[in-house]
Amino acid sequence: MKHGRYPFIIGFLIVPVAIYGTFVVAAYLQAFQLSFTNWRGFSPDVNYIGFDNFTKLFQDDTFWKAIRHHALLLVFLPLFTIVLALFFSFLLNVGGGSKGGRTRGVWGSKFYRVVFFFPQLLALALVAVIFARVYSPDESGLINGILNQFGSGPVLFLADKNLALWSILAVLVWQAVGFYVVLFSAGMGSIPTEIYEAAALDGATRGTLFFKVTLPLLWNTLQVAWVYLGIAAFDAFALVNVMSVDRGGPDGATTVLGLEIFRNMQDYAQFGYASAMGVVLFFLTITFAALTLRVTRRESVEL
Amino acid sequence: MSEIFKPEVDRRTLLRRVAAVGLLATPAVGMLSACVGGGDSDDDKADKPAGTVSATNPLGIKEDAPLEIVIFNGGLGTKYATDVDIPSYNKLFPNSKVTFNQTEEISTVVQPRFTAGNPPDMINNSGSKLMDQGALVQAGQVQDLTDLYAAPSVDIAGKTVKDTLIPGTVEQGTFNDKPYVLNYAFTVFGLWYSGKLFKDNGWTVPATWADFTKLLDAMKAKGITPYGYAGANAPYYQYTVILTSAAKIGGADILKNIDNLEDGAWTNDAVKQAAAAWAEIGAKYSDKAFLGQKHTEVQLKQNQYKVGLYPSGSWLENEQAKDTPDGFDYQLMPLPSVTTADKLPVTALYAAAGEQYFVAAKGKNPRGGMEFLRHMLSKAGAVGFTQLTKTLTVVAGATDGMEISPGLTSGNKALGAAGADTFSFRFDTWYKKLDDELRAATNELMYQGGSADKFCTRMQKAADAVKKDSSIEKFKR
Numbered sequence: 001m002k003h004g005r006y007p008f009i010i011g012f013l014i015v016p017v018a019i020y021g022t023f024v025v026a027a028y029l030q031a032f033q034l035s036f037t038n039w040r041g042f043s044p045d046v047n048y049i050g051f052d053n054f055t056k057l058f059q060d061d062t063f064w065k066a067i068r069h070h071a072l073l074l075v076f077l078p079l080f081t082i083v084l085a086l087f088f089s090f091l092l093n094v095g096g097g098s099k100g101g102r103t104r105g106v107w108g109s110k111f112y113r114v115v116f117f118f119p120q121l122l123a124l125a126l127v128a129v130i131f132a133r134v135y136s137p138d139e140s141g142l143i144n145g146i147l148n149q150f151g152s153g154p155v156l157f158l159a160d161k162n163l164a165l166w167s168i169l170a171v172l173v174w175q176a177v178g179f180y181v182v183l184f185s186a187g188m189g190s191i192p193t194e195i196y197e198a199a200a201l202d203g204a205t206r207g208t209l210f211f212k213v214t215l216p217l218l219w220n221t222l223q224v225a226w227v228y229l230g231i232a233a234f235d236a237f238a239l240v241n242v243m244s245v246d247r248g249g250p251d252g253a254t255t256v257l258g259l260e261i262f263r264n265m266q267d268y269a270q271f272g273y274a275s276a277m278g279v280v281l282f283f284l285t286i287t288f289a290a291l292t293l294r295v296t297r298r299e300s301v302e303l
Numbered sequence: 304m305s306e307i308f309k310p311e312v313d314r315r316t317l318l319r320r321v322a323a324v325g326l327l328a329t330p331a332v333g334m335l336s337a338c339v340g341g342g343d344s345d346d347d348k349a350d351k352p353a354g355t356v357s358a359t360n361p362l363g364i365k366e367d368a369p370l371e372i373v374i375f376n377g378g379l380g381t382k383y384a385t386d387v388d389i390p391s392y393n394k395l396f397p398n399s400k401v402t403f404n405q406t407e408e409i410s411t412v413v414q415p416r417f418t419a420g421n422p423p424d425m426i427n428n429s430g431s432k433l434m435d436q437g438a439l440v441q442a443g444q445v446q447d448l449t450d451l452y453a454a455p456s457v458d459i460a461g462k463t464v465k466d467t468l469i470p471g472t473v474e475q476g477t478f479n480d481k482p483y484v485l486n487y488a489f490t491v492f493g494l495w496y497s498g499k500l501f502k503d504n505g506w507t508v509p510a511t512w513a514d515f516t517k518l519l520d521a522m523k524a525k526g527i528t529p530y531g532y533a534g535a536n537a538p539y540y541q542y543t544v545i546l547t548s549a550a551k552i553g554g555a556d557i558l559k560n561i562d563n564l565e566d567g568a569w570t571n572d573a574v575k576q577a578a579a580a581w582a583e584i585g586a587k588y589s590d591k592a593f594l595g596q597k598h599t600e601v602q603l604k605q606n607q608y609k610v611g612l613y614p615s616g617s618w619l620e621n622e623q624a625k626d627t628p629d630g631f632d633y634q635l636m637p638l639p640s641v642t643t644a645d646k647l648p649v650t651a652l653y654a655a656a657g658e659q660y661f662v663a664a665k666g667k668n669p670r671g672g673m674e675f676l677r678h679m680l681s682k683a684g685a686v687g688f689t690q691l692t693k694t695l696t697v698v699a700g701a702t703d704g705m706e707i708s709p710g711l712t713s714g715n716k717a718l719g720a721a722g723a724d725t726f727s728f729r730f731d732t733w734y735k736k737l738d739d740e741l742r743a744a745t746n747e748l749m750y751q752g753g754s755a756d757k758f759c760t761r762m763q764k765a766a767d768a769v770k771k772d773s774s775i776e777k778f779k780r
Contacts, residue, residue: 042417044418135595156592159591267736
């Protein structure tokens, strides 16, 4: 039987590896290569300029602005999303109390579960367009239309420097929550009901149930969520590109690295410089993932 | 559902997934540039007449060589190319097969072909995804159009192509003394208003700043937002206004100095005065909510008679054709004089050739690409273009005496009144970075409580930074 096993495995792997090699690994290597050039995108010849792009990058105010925005997203996107998703999934699974020895969600939880997932099904660009309307500064905007009815002035969500990034963050959270509700629900579903029963018999309240039973047993899932959301915080390109005022504005108040890469490549034809940013983004993302895994390492409870 | 999402993700699978997701986030750059180093680079491939030069074939194109053109499909559409210019070209060269492509994203479609070394022959470089024309020239990808301008016109007897153009057209497409780009559409820039609204209220076009603010007050009293531009994606319209005022105050050289990145070009008094005057208009007569809106939204408001004056180029009428109510009657007014001592008269206008067309120097048929431009620049080509797009072309007087639309007529009249007092700037296409900075600075000035001093200092700093940056090629005019 052993005979012919390797050709068999290789036969399966060769196509995906070739595709991955061409479209991911090769593209990556080229981005690294280009980050040391001043290539402008229109000629086959490239000039190597060493680390010039990187020195320039670290003196670039816009770059640091983008990094600060990522830091803010990195803290608040996972925080808001996970807290909300945990709250909702607790309500959907355990929040209804127990009856006949089984924990249940609040009334209609099966229906809510599906509804929560809806935002995941929308393309990101679509979400951006929809929320651009929701935030619209005149009475045609959903929120400002309502505010207008009560006679209060328009809130310039995307046009106010101090509000713009938070407004975009809210959309990111809105879009992400559904997925994590489902993820956490699944995690909660796999927690044996006997544990809840035992705790309930000992007189645990819903709050105690949540903090003493659910949360520790969900630790692994939470960790996954944190890493995924962190990586999402390094992206945010699509929403910012479509929604923000003057692309990344007002006055750079919402810009992110993805947008700056795009702008340098597309508008300024500075492919080398854009690649250098891409390389920095790559290391940031990898570092973040590795760090998170280290910091959150903790023995999970064997069920 | 819970079966699918069982949390059996251990650290190992997680890391693998993280790597996959992380990897997907970055390689866009590499992807787009995936073919650097490929492609052949033998220069001067075909810059000589390949066919016989004759009266009907002054550029000496090879009569049966195919030609490939790419047209940007935006506000102007592509009908002028397919219905007017290609038939005109094929009438003279029936054996040359024209391949026509149109796209809404020029750089996505065309840029990879430049890197690979097989570009299309003639390209309409326009739209929000246009390629950096300066970088293209810098890379030697753009054909010198000197021969085209020296060739005789297709249907204006006894004149070379250059003679038939509005003065300044060739210069507008010149990079370091060589004409590389044809800017074909001629745009007049000013404040647009509804002729009907003005007539109904008995308002007249103001010439002085005092009359201007009086008019804005009258509009405000009627419950109309007197003035506005879209901050979300069109602050460019407003900065054209500010710089036009600056040029009127201090003369057209103000703009030339800005283009040439002269020291102190932005901190000049004329720029400061213009910025201060318009900052006041923004604070008093506009609506800050426009900062969060797109040009189409504000333009629609004007069509609904909710906005009085709107700064834009002469493409506005065509762009709004679908939303304009009957009898709206688009009219153009030049900017009123800011001071009583302005160097240029009130009739002076920002007017420029725009909409770039160029021929690929390393394409298969550069001569054919130039020949195609010659047909666009024929009188028939120009008339067809104006009829289909309601936009003037750089062919001087091609549509004189034709009634096409009120806005076009009004723009044409203003142009006549301006005479030689027209001017424009180039820095926005030369240095895209400066354009972006100016957009942000303009929004700050008009809607976010900025000041003229701050505006000027900020722009001077940005211009100095561009000047110092050795990776950006500099241009002069």
